[in-house]
Amino acid sequence: MxxxxxxxxxxxxxxxxxxxxxxxxxxxxxxxxxxxxxxxxxxxxxxxxxxxxxxxxxxxxxxxxxxxxxxxxxxxxxxxxxxxxxxxxxxxxxxxxxxxxxxxxxxxxxxxxxxxxxxxxxxxxxxxxxxxxxxxxxxxxxxxxxxxxxxxxxxxxxxxxxxxxxxxxxxTATPDDWYRASYRRILAANERYFARYPGDQAIARRVAAHLDGADERLPGGERLTARRFQTLGLGLGHSVRFHDLHYLLEEAFLPDGRLSDTFLREVDAAVSFAAQPLYALVHEACLCDGTRSDWAAERTLAEFPGFAPRAEPFRFLGETIHPWFFEEDPALVPLRACADLLAAHDWPALxxxxxxxxxxxxxxxxxxxxxxxxxxxxxxxxxxxxxxxxxxxxxxxxxxxxxxxxxxxxxxxxxxxxxx
The missing domain is CATH 3.40.50.1820 (Alpha/Beta hydrolase fold, catalytic domain)
Structure with a gap:
């Protein structure tokens, strides 16, 4: 047709x-x-x-x-x-x-x-x-x-x-090798970002600290957590989205200390996988050339404590998929058990x-x-x-x-x- x-x-x-x-x-x-x-x-x-x-x-x-x-x-x-x-x-x-x-x-x-x-x-x-x-x-x-x-x-x-x-x-790289290299590149991207916009470090730390205690809700109804806020770093490798993050952080807070609707709406659009759930479901599988992933990004993250949400200085995450995505994103919550099975699957060579x-x-x-x-x-x-x-x-x-x-x-x- x-x-x-x-x-x-x-x-x-x-x-x-x-x-x-x-x-x-x-x-x-x-x-x-x-x-x-x-x-x-x-x-x-x-x-x-x-x-x-x-x-x-x-x-x-x-x-x-x-x-x-x-x-x-x-x-x-x-x-x-x-x-x-x-x-x-x-x-x-x-x-x-x-x-x-x-x-x-x-x-x-x-x-x-x-x-x-x-x-x-x-x-x-x-x-x-x-x-x-x-x-x-x-x-x-x-x-x-x-x-x-x-x-x-x-x-x-x-x-x-x-x-x-x-x-x-x-x-030749295993998924673990891939993500170890990825976290080093994400750290470098954070360095470039905060060198360009040094005032954003304080704003990002303030947002993360605020989310630890405040019940801020995204338009879909779910609570925005500090670790999900960190995933805004996915765009740091993109020439346009790199700068868009700065404009987003500029309007994060209302005068009374709450997060603005403008900020929450744009964060939701950036962090939701509703339009691309396959990205979250098979991303790690696409790095498996005759092996399994076993949530490689989450496991190797433990080797990089600088990405903890309250670490100093604050660092955004990048192109990494974590099991908790399937607990916090409504588009992914029904697929958590499926994602675990895919992470445990032995994939053929590509x-x-x-x-x-x-x-x-x-x-x-x-x-x-x-x-x-x-x-x-x-x-x-x-x-x-x-x-x-x-x-x-x-x-x-x-x-x-x-x-x-x-x-x-x-x-x-x-x-x-x-x-x-």
Missing amino acids: SISFRRPGFVCTDHFLDVPLDHADPAGPSIRVYAREVVAPGKEDADLPWLLYLQGGPGNRAPRPGGPAAWLGRALRDYRVLLLDQRGTGRSTPANRQTLPADPARAAAYLRHFRADSIVRDAELLRRHLAGDRPWSVLGQSFGGFCAVTYLSIAPEGLSEVFITGGLPSL YDADRLAATTVPVTAAVYHDDMYVDRDLSLETARMIPGIRTWVTSEYAHNGLSADAKVFDHLLALRRGDI
């Missing part, structure tokens, strides 16, 4: 495809995946190469044309772009507290099919459906880059070229080092020097294991460089074509 529409600057066609829930059981239950084809006006009938965009996350839908995706306009000069809502997100069959089985074991069994390996196999079915035997290009941002490396491991024959931004995964070492697919990757979300050194270690990869290490951009500036994709294209 496909439906087309136009909006200024874009001609869009909606595509839906039924795919197996478990690709190892093609005759079993199916789910639906959605992808939006985008082409520049006047090029609807042109024989353009396909570019599949794989969104960061996990658990985030693809960007919508006209939103903050600076790369898209540049890509449309050369490609017919496909924006995939990865399984469980957006207009694909949703996976959340409203749709998952009430039985935790059944829900966990269902969600074992929502990692990069399943996403790649969905993409291959879409490629055959839309492009036939022609391989296509892939652009992977963040977790989308993880998916792209899985694609190179599983089905390199489907790829003509790969672009990766902020998303070269480690092929990457094939031998196939990656033998790949002939051209790969170009942007590695952000101070990326809070993906460790630079681990990314470069992986780059050394992929022959012919062209790697651009830059300190000019944060993790969201691709969406912030079209020059990022333009630079990758120039690298791919040998122009630089």
